[in-house]
Every structure is written in C-alpha cells, then in structure tokens.
Amino acid sequence: MVTPVRLHNTLGRRLSELTPLEPGHVRLYTCGPTVYNVVHIGNLRTFVFEDILRRHLLAKGYRLTQIMNLTDVDDKTIGGAREAGLSLPEFTAKYEEAFFRDIGRLNVQPAEKYPKATDHVPEMVALIETLRERGHTYESDGSVYFRIATFPGYGKLSGIDLSQMRRGERVAEDEYEKEDAKDFALWKGAKPGEPSWPSPFGQGRPGWHIECSAMSMKYLGRHFDIHTGAVDNIFPHHENEIAQSEAATGEPFVEVWLHGEHLVVDGEKMSKSKGNFYTLDDILAQRDDPAAVRYLFLSVPYRRKLNFTWEALAGAAAGVARIRSAFGRIEEVAASGAEKPGAFDAKERGRKFLEDFTAAMDDDLNTSEALGALFPYLREVNVASDDGSLDARGARAALEAIRSADRVLGVLPAAPDALPAEIEARIEARNAARKRRDFAEADRIRAELASRGIVLEDGPSGTRWKKA
Numbered sequence: 001m002v003t004p005v006r007l008h009n010t011l012g013r014r015l016s017e018l019t020p021l022e023p024g025h026v027r028l029y030t031c032g033p034t035v036y037n038v039v040h041i042g043n044l045r046t047f048v049f050e051d052i053l054r055r056h057l058l059a060k061g062y063r064l065t066q067i068m069n070l071t072d073v074d075d076k077t078i079g080g081a082r083e084a085g086l087s088l089p090e091f092t093a094k095y096e097e098a099f100f101r102d103i104g105r106l107n108v109q110p111a112e113k114y115p116k117a118t119d120h121v122p123e124m125v126a127l128i129e130t131l132r133e134r135g136h137t138y139e140s141d142g143s144v145y146f147r148i149a150t151f152p153g154y155g156k157l158s159g160i161d162l163s164q165m166r167r168g169e170r171v172a173e174d175e176y177e178k179e180d181a182k183d184f185a186l187w188k189g190a191k192p193g194e195p196s197w198p199s200p201f202g203q204g205r206p207g208w209h210i211e212c213s214a215m216s217m218k219y220l221g222r223h224f225d226i227h228t229g230a231v232d233n234i235f236p237h238h239e240n241e242i243a244q245s246e247a248a249t250g251e252p253f254v255e256v257w258l259h260g261e262h263l264v265v266d267g268e269k270m271s272k273s274k275g276n277f278y279t280l281d282d283i284l285a286q287r288d289d290p291a292a293v294r295y296l297f298l299s300v301p302y303r304r305k306l307n308f309t310w311e312a313l314a315g316a317a318a319g320v321a322r323i324r325s326a327f328g329r330i331e332e333v334a335a336s337g338a339e340k341p342g343a344f345d346a347k348e349r350g351r352k353f354l355e356d357f358t359a360a361m362d363d364d365l366n367t368s369e370a371l372g373a374l375f376p377y378l379r380e381v382n383v384a385s386d387d388g389s390l391d392a393r394g395a396r397a398a399l400e401a402i403r404s405a406d407r408v409l410g411v412l413p414a415a416p417d418a419l420p421a422e423i424e425a426r427i428e429a430r431n432a433a434r435k436r437r438d439f440a441e442a443d444r445i446r447a448e449l450a451s452r453g454i455v456l457e458d459g460p461s462g463t464r465w466k467k468a
C-alpha cells in the first residue's frame with residue numbers, strides 16, 4: 001500500500017495530502033532560473049529541494065511530468081545583454097549552459113522539459129487576449145496591464161492586504177517593492193533597441209509573470225497539481241500567476257504551492273557587497289565536493305532557513321564520506337559470496353529502515369529525519385560486518401535498501417549499470433526531439449549530457465555515447 005505524501009501548502013498554510021488530479025500522475029511546475037547570471041547557492045538550494053520532491057514522488061511510484069521554465073527575456077536579461085554587447089540569445093545561452101552544468105554537478109535529475117520564454121510568446125499573447133476579452137486588462141502607452149481589482153481572489157496565496165492598495169497604481173517593471181500590490185504589466189510596449197514581438201496590442205514583449213502562466217498551462221493543463229519556487233516568489237510572482245491564470249480560465253490553477261526557504265551565509269543574507277555571495281564554482285574552488293553541497297542542502301528541511309558555513313560544509317562532507325565508506329564495506333561483504341545460517345537479518349532491518357525513511361519523506365519531505373533513519377541502519381550493518389554476522393545475502397539486501405534510499409538522496413556515485421540505461425533514455429528523447437524537428441530541445445539534451453561528461457556521436461547506425 002502506498003502511504004500518502006503530505007506537503008505544506010502555502011495556499012491556506014496547512015499540510016495537504018497529495019491527491020493527483022489525474023490518478024497516478026503528478027504534474028509539477030517549478031519556476032526556473034532567469035538566465036542573466038550564474039545562479040547562487042541559494043537558488044541551487046531551491047533546485048535541489050525540487051529535485052528531492054521529484055525523486056520522492058518517483059520513488060512512490062507516481063508518473064511525473066515536471067516542467068521548469070527558463071526566463072530568457074525580462075528586464076534583467078535585456079539589461080545584461082545590452083551591457084555585455086551581445087544579442088539576447090547569445091547572452092542567455094551562456095547562462096543557460098552554466099545553469100545546466102551546476103544542477104548536473106549537484107545530481108539534480110533533469111525535468112521532462114525546460115521551455116524557454118522566447119519560444120512561447122504566441123501562447124502568452126493568446127493568454128493576454130483572453131484576459132482582455134474577459135475584462136481584466138487595460139492598455140496604456142502601448143503596454144497592457146492586469147487590473148487586480150477585477151480578481152477578488154487576489155492575495156489568497158500571500159495574504160497581502162489589498163486595502164493598502166491605491167487605485168489605478170501600476171508598475172511597468174518586473175522588479176518592484178514587496179508588500180505592495182499593484183496592477184502589473186502583462187505586455188510591455190516596445191522600447192528602442194530592445195527585442196520585441198508583434199501582437200494585437202502592438203509591438204512589445206511579455207511581462208515576467210505571464211511567462212510562467214502561459215508555459216505551465218501549455219504543458220500541464222489549466223489545472224495541475226504542484227507549483228514550487230522559493231519563498232520570495234510567493235509575492236508578487238506567484239500571486240500574479242494565480243490571478244492571470246484563474247481570471248483567464250475561470251478554474252482553479254494549482255492544488256498545492258510549495259516554497260523553499262532562503263539560504264543565509266554565516267547567519268546573514270547573501271550579498272555581493274558583503275563578500276558572502278557564493279556560486280557553486282566559488283564553493284567547489286574551496287572544497288571540490290559537490291555531493292557534500294547536496295548533502296548540506298538535505299540536512300535541513302526545505303521550509304527552514306539554511307545557514308551555510310564552511311564548518312557546516314565540512315560536516316556534510318563527513319556525512320557523505322561515512323555513507324560511502326559504509327557502502328563500500330558492505331559491497332566487499334556482498335562480493336565475498338559466503339552465506340551463513342543465522343546471519344544478521346539485514347533484509348528485515350532494511351525494510352524497517354526504508355519504512356522510517358519513507359515516512360520522514362512523506363512528512364513534507366523531512367530530509368533531515370530521513371538521513372537520521374539512515375545512519376543507525378548503516379551502523380547496525382557495519383557492526384554486523386565487524387563481528388562476522390553479516391553474510392553476502394544480507395549484504396546484498398543492505399545494498400539494495402541503501403540504494404533505494406539513495407534514489408531520493410542522490411549522494412552515492414551512480415551505480416555502474418544504472419548510468420547507461422539513463423543515458424540511453426536521454427538519447428531516445430533526443431532522437432524523438434530531432435524527429436519532430438525540435439532542434440532546440442535536441443541541442444539542450446546534448447548540452448545536458450555534455451555537462452555530465454557524456455559525449456554523443458551521431459553516425460549512420462545511430463547515436464553512440466562515450467565518456468569525455
């Protein structure tokens with residue numbers, strides 16, 4: 001029997017039992033990066049939390065469709081491209097590649113699709129047209145705004161107080177003050193020297209918020225199961241997504257909203273001026289151990305603030321080393337081939353361990369408790385190995401139990417036989433993309449594999465891969 005997964009829903013601030021709208025299939029949207037810089041470790045913490053959610057749902061046997069967007073047109077990307085003297089696609093391609101490299105090193109499983117905003121402008125225009133037909137918009141100076149006074153549900157996610165809102169106020173920028181609810185731009189009139197697209201409202205470009213509404217509903221339907229992001233997405237981004245989507249469809253948009261807490265460094269907010277702003281490269285230059293970074297993220301449940309310190313990272317590295325060395329010792333016993341009557345019952349203990357592990361993960365992805373279940377099990381198996389009561393059969397059962405937990409944790413090196421199967425699946429996905437002439441997607445899969453050290457060679461007999 002599958003035990004239920006309980007998740008803390010920001011909408012209503014309560015634990016919700018996950019009941020997929022389509023039985024057995026979870027549809028998940030995760031707000032992706034704005035590709036204008038190299039993401040910092042706080043962003044990466046959010047992506048790892050979403051990976052843990054993904055892996056746990058897969059481990060529970062759900063079919064999963066995860067969509068993560070890439071915001072490749074907004075104020076920041078346009079400003080960055082201009083400063084760098086590059087075209088927008090040239091500029092964003094660089095950071096897109098850096099993003100996939102970072103999440104690859106942190107062993108984040110790829111989402112089913114990474115749609116780009118610039119590939120979905122027609123969908124955004126269509127959504128704005130629907131909002132216009134339904135009376136939720138007004139136009140001014142070539143831009144289109146969402147009138148939040150026409151959506152009574154505004155504020156239900158964030159709890160923002162609408163009585164503080166002054167009538168007719170609006171914002172043309174994507175970035176604006178928090179705690180301040182204002183009409184927001186759906187479509188921004190073209191400015192000289194900026195990329196723009198044609199639309200019934202004139203030449204222009206989409207606002208940031210409409211990007212996520214259009215792409216999530218295109219790939220997951222008008223009403224889907226889970227939408228995630230970091231806590232600073234709750235307002236205004238996700239509040240605005242709800243307003244746009246529900247005003248357009250007249251249906252509920254998302255069942256469960258999950259938000260990852262911030263990461264602070266030495267107890268302080270990260271900032272470039274304080275010199276405590278880290279990218280993954282900054283961290284790995286000091287300690288080249290991506291698994292330790294991942295483990296550090298797992299050691300604190302996603303809804304609690306995580307304090308990054310070098311000592312905490314050293315502690316996480318020790319944790320990974322303990323898991324790996326215990327695993328290695330058990331592998332040796334498994335390889336010995338000996339079986340003994342009355343040996344330590346690693347299978348039964350493993351079953352109990354996985355039960356505790358799963359219960360912790362079902363409890364709003366409590367990764368620290370899940371890790372807490374792993375170590376006593378490793379210790380017991382190691383003690384049995386020391387006193388000779390662990391036989392090969394027990395060792396194999398223990399390896400299976402630990403591997404099973406690691407399908408969620410992702411801190412052990414990939415099993416030698418698991419890797420090719422996964423790569424073959426990605427190659428198949430790439431072939432399918434090429435067949436439907438989606439070359440952007442095909443190139444993306446190639447780049448994603450390259451970031452993991454896998455090189456593809458296309459030949460007359462198909463695609464072969466090798467390690468770089």
Ligand SMILES: [Zn+2]
Nearest residue numbers: 031032212237
């Ligand atoms: Zn978003």
